[in-house]
Amino acid sequence: MSRQLFTFNGGVHPEGHKAESNATPIRPMPLLPRYVVPLRQHIGAPARPLVQAGDAVLGGQMIGAPEGYVSTAAHAPTSGRVVAVAPHAVPHPSGLFDLCVVIEADGEDRSIDFQPLDWRKLDPSALRNRIREMGLAGLGGAVFPSYIKLNPSGQTLHTLILNGAECEPWITCDDRLMRERAAEIVLGIEVMAHTLGVKTILIGIEDNKPEALAAMGAAAPSGMEVVAVPTGYPGGGGKQLTYTLTGVETPTGGRSTDAGIQVFNVGTAYSLYRAVYLGEPLLSRVVTVTGHVANPGNFEARIGTPMTDLLAAAGGALDGADGEIVGGPMMGFDLMDQAAPVTKSVNCLIVKDPVRFPPRPTTLPCIRCGACARACPADLQPFEMYWFSRAKDFGKAQSYNLFDCIECGCCAYVCPSHIPLVDFFRFAKSEIWEREQEKHGADQARQRHEFKEFRLEREKREKAEKFARAAEKNKEAAATTTTDATADPDAEKKKAILQAALDRAKKAKEAVTPRNTDNLPPRVEKEIAEIEARRAQAEAKTESGEG
Amino acid sequence: MNGSPFALLANNSVTAVMFKVMAALIPGIIAHAWFFGPGIWVSLLLCTVFAIGVEALILLMRGLPLKPFLSDGSVLVTAWLLALSLPTLAPWWLYAVGIIFAVLVAKQFYGGLGQNLFNPAMVGYAALIISFPVYMTQWPAPVGLADHSPTLLEAFDLVFAGQGSISPDAFTSATVLDTWKTQVKLGKPVEDILAQPMFGWGGGKGQEFVALMYLLGGLLMLSSRLITWHVPVAFLAGLAITAGGLHLLEPARHAGVLFHLLSGGAMLGAFFIATDPVTAASTPLGKLIYAGLAGFLTAIIRGFGGYPDGVAFAVLIANVCVPFIDAYTQPRVFGHRKAGK
Amino acid sequence: MISAILVMAGIGLALGAILGWASVRYRVEDDPLVEKIDAILPQTQCGQCGFPGCKPYAEAIAKGEADINKCPPGGADGVKRLAELLGVEAKPLGEGLEPKPKAIAVIDENTCIGCTLCVQACPVDAIIGAAKQMHTIIADQCTGCELCLPPCPVDCISMEVVKEDVANWKWRYPVHMMKREA
Structure with missing residues (x-):
């Protein structure tokens, strides 16, 4: 059964370095004394903490609730006590701290009761809600909340692609997972296919993983097609794999679902299996620890495992270690603080050494050789984007389709001048985002200011009108008393009609003019409600204090 | 702070690119020396020396580090391409002027490596053919067709001491393109033109x-x-x-x-x-x-x-x-x- | 001679006609200048420029009555964009006008007496609360203009600098180019 494959332009072939870590089975980790669970592990709004310092928690208990639509839950990895809900080091390129729940394990590792789901009977929307509460997010790296991706939301999907390509060098966690737990992955895929209502299921695996291909091929029932795709970076990028398997280009600014295709990582399928069949939230994931360590391999690490413990499990860094990379060498980032924990997005930890990861040589000027353009899988012209990003001419950079860049790093990999191209693109992108936000904020401020001025003006006018009317009345009252005899009954009637019309107009105006607290986004509305609640509380306190 | 990628293509640099280009020129250079005498070695050497000198001087004046920019090899490629475009056995200053136009005017005036709008070697060539057309049309005749083919020593002598010792008529001729042009203008039949041994x-x-x-x-x-x-x-x-x-x-x-x-x-x-x-x-x-x-x-x-x-x-x-x-x-x-x- | 003059005059007339037609045909309907200037201003409505708001300042710039370097929240970048728009030289911010890090006002809810003075002062209606109720600032809508600080009789409003966190963190400009030798 051979399928026509499509070849995307560009791409590179860096050394694989898979053998270092893919020879041994996935190893479990011992129960640790301390776990750090960040509340922002996924794309979207961070989870809202449900626990406070001092609370006792059980394994699998929800400690962070999803907040808003694009969000998902966080769970306690084991039983113990919450010692802090505070900023803590997290795996992020900035090295900044973020809100985390720090849990001290009690060593008993008790869990809540896990309730398996009867997914065939369950209403798809209820199933998605359960998955949201179980904190599932894409484990391939983008950590997009899975329940959203499992919602066809009006679109007709025909194809489900499982991404087992694992094209980044050094990383082997999906490889090992597919070799060892193919049957469970397949069960997870069935749930996905059922929820999405797709007809075609393709499992794309790079042909440098013959064992995983064999294992998945053996486990896959008819109707699931395991496809060997050519090895090459970034062949496992969502857009690239979709193109390779179907010839469909994900439209710019859109998602593959626009073309009826949904893509999941195989690791996500496995965690879906655990969620549905075992009723277990996303509590752990497989992480590759490799590079300059004593005992490289793959580890089943609970979410929240500090990197120090993960490194220790791999025998620790060897002499001459020179920092760590979170993720792969092409798209990962430097680990700033070893206290940072494993999150849902951490698929690999590479310990660097100066031989295999030498410092970047001196950067020379761009010679426009075009190597980057030939390597770019998005068919961009990176050297042009670099030129404008460097000059901070962001409008021009955008006109060269900066936002189609997937930051795969192929351009910087092949650049003979050793220019950190992707750094420039990330810089330009975040500057543009900030400017757009500022612009949006300024527009809102302008509207609100203009409305306030309009309101003040109206209030002034109304006041003046009221005064004028009052004056009129006084005068009329005076007039009626004197000219009562000659009073025209018609005039009185006319005046009444006029007054009624004025009142009507005023009422209508009041009805259409919003108050300054109308039309707020729901988040702000909620904020206001919370503030009111706080106020009520404070008032009650002062009252009780007084009374 | 540097972000990803942390992996880089091995043995990939501007220097490597430039040296590969120069290596690809070598068969042509050897053929040139074989057919037109050893004069090419002199002009290659001169252009290389001048080019490095001019580049180093400008880098110093611009306050830029010498090592990375001299070792990128781009100036050598420019020098070689210019040398291969110019007639050999011309006076040394012709090469010097050409290099100054190529490296100083066309390359460094525009900001150096990667910034120039025009091909440096071709700017040097164009400046020379406009300024010194006579020298630019006196090419050594192919070995075997000239009365005398200078040896390497004689070539050095010609380049540095001028053409006093040997008459240029003895070893130079117009190029075939030049000859074609003048003779066609004179109305010579095409067959006769092409029948000349130099063609x-x-x-x-x-x-x-x-x-x-x-x-x-x-x-x-x-x-x-x-x-x-x-x-x-x-x-x-x-x-x-x-x-x-x-x-x-x-x-x-x-x-x-x-x-x-x-x-x-x-x-x-x-x-x-x-x-x-x-x-x-x-x-x-x-x-x-x-x-x-x-x-x-x-x-x-x-x-x-x-x-x-x-x-x-x-x-x-x-x-x-x-x-x-x-x-x-x-x-x-x-x-x-x-x-x- | 005459014919040459006629030809030249004819060419001139023809070109003039084409230009005249083109200027009518391809006329660009522009936003009024004030709107364009106002679009660049940060809309903090803080009045640091000496005008009662961004729009009045924009109007003053358009009339040529105000300099372009009077807006500290817009910073050097804002001055540059104004200069580009108006076709003049950019210049540093005016005397005594320093850009401050972005901050938002925070009301100490325990001290607030609910006098509504700040509510009236806020140019963008970002403070909510009625008389004798504590007031609160909607952080998202606060422009950091500080206009609410002076009217508060109990000094319960303070400015808090917006801290960098994981969500608003930006990639820095890469430091990579060869340094000039000292």
């Missing part, structure tokens, strides 16, 4: 073989992916189609395709000069347009212009058009709608 079998005795060696070097660069096929193919096609068309229209005035491809700077231009990434168009379609234009202009200048060879001016004119060509030939980006849909 060889294709593009001039000796020169045709040198051109083939440049072709070989170019193919080596193609196979090692230093260059893409677009520029050389479009350049040679532009030249061949235009020259062929002219030849069909007026065979008594315009030479044939093979003669155009194998004479003058056609092969050197197609593979080594027009392909200079800094000054060439960068998109695939843009490269075709740019190089096709250069090839077309080469044929036009050769056929109708006042100068015997047109490669330098053609490349420079094409260089001017590059920003425009690039702007209008941006390839379709992945995920963007196909044109016309």
